[in-house]
Amino acid sequence: MTATAPPAATYDAVVIGAGVAGLSAAVRAAEAGARVLVLAKGIGSTHLAPGTIDVLGYAPERVDAPGAALPAFVRDHPDHPYGRLAVADVRRAVEWFKARFDAGVLSGYRYRGSLDQNVLLPTALGVPKPSAVVPETMIGGDLRAGGRVCVVGLRWLKDLSASYLADNLGRAGLGIEARAVELDLRPERRADANALAFARALEDEGFRATLAEALAPRLEAGERVGLPAVLGLHDPRAVWEDLERRLERPVFEIPGPPPSVPGIRVYRALKEALRRAGGRIVLNAVVVGAERANGQVTALRARVAARERTYAARWTVLASGGMGSGGIAVDSRWNVRETILGLPLANVPAAGEPRFAPGYFDPQPLSRVGVATDDSLRPVDGDGRRAAENVLVAGASLAGAEPWREKSGDGVSLTTGYRAGELIEEEAR
16 A cells, blocks of 8 residues: 655744744744744754844944944845844834743743843953843843953863953953953763753752852952853753852853853743744754745645655745855855755855955855845845745845844844744734
């Protein structure tokens, strides 16, 4: 007997990608009553990112107030993803994101900030980085306040050098007096302890007490304490508040290399918000094709657990990412393509033009490649004609941004993802 394929499951929207853009689109649409499915081959970029929402950090000089700077930035960069949005759209998305955490999806863990003012947080290298919205566990590290900082290194967490970080903070010209101490704490007696091991360990009250007892005698008057971003996965607010109480001073997290504990919290929070809204997520799902009719994508074919399934949907949201995630690929002949739906790309260098600039920090010709859209986030070709009437594009798949230079990556992902979900609701009305 020949096995038959299961019938197509039908959804109001199928979202491709489980990063900030994809999950924001899915949650926003599901909260409006849409039947939503997320298909993702993996967990997205959240586990690599610092967990902050950097709306606009440089344009090209450092930006203090991203909301006020966006109109001029869009005027100078009309093909940027922010050019598809109004400042009010960006502000609405940011407040929506904060409200998801205020609703208690992660045990009271919250975000602070707005488009009115960037905070300056230290990176793992001690470089000040402007961010609009940050976890409350990081807000105490705002370098604009100056003052004295004690950076705590964890000997068995080799991803962050406290002495190097503190030295760079002192050289940043922000009036910071920084020094480093190192604690010899090893969670689970592991020789390869990473950020996740410490995050799990710090959720144990006994381990927190041990850390506080070892650190307290080494602190000096007036110092706030910077720790690697490992203050718990499930209830970071309780871990953070307990350490502040034990040490009797402000404590803040400093993002480090992957795996990113704050990024994992973002993923878990948005995934939980999707579950509460009635949405569904399928991981290890590789989209292998699409069915089309009358200028629309009518269904997606995905390989799930070595079996191909078909998912029909009124809307498809492409949030598969850029070159870093494989959503956009370059072959050995320098042909650049969008790998999921075969959508036309913008900003691709012409034949014979350079693909890379010689300087590491130079603007790179391939960096702004992506899918161009109209103002409703529908993909368009080089003549401005829509390539698909019921496809919306969000996040790093979009053309025109240089997130590493602008410090705009999660801001673009959040706001375009949110706007895609909002557009689905508006069209349904």
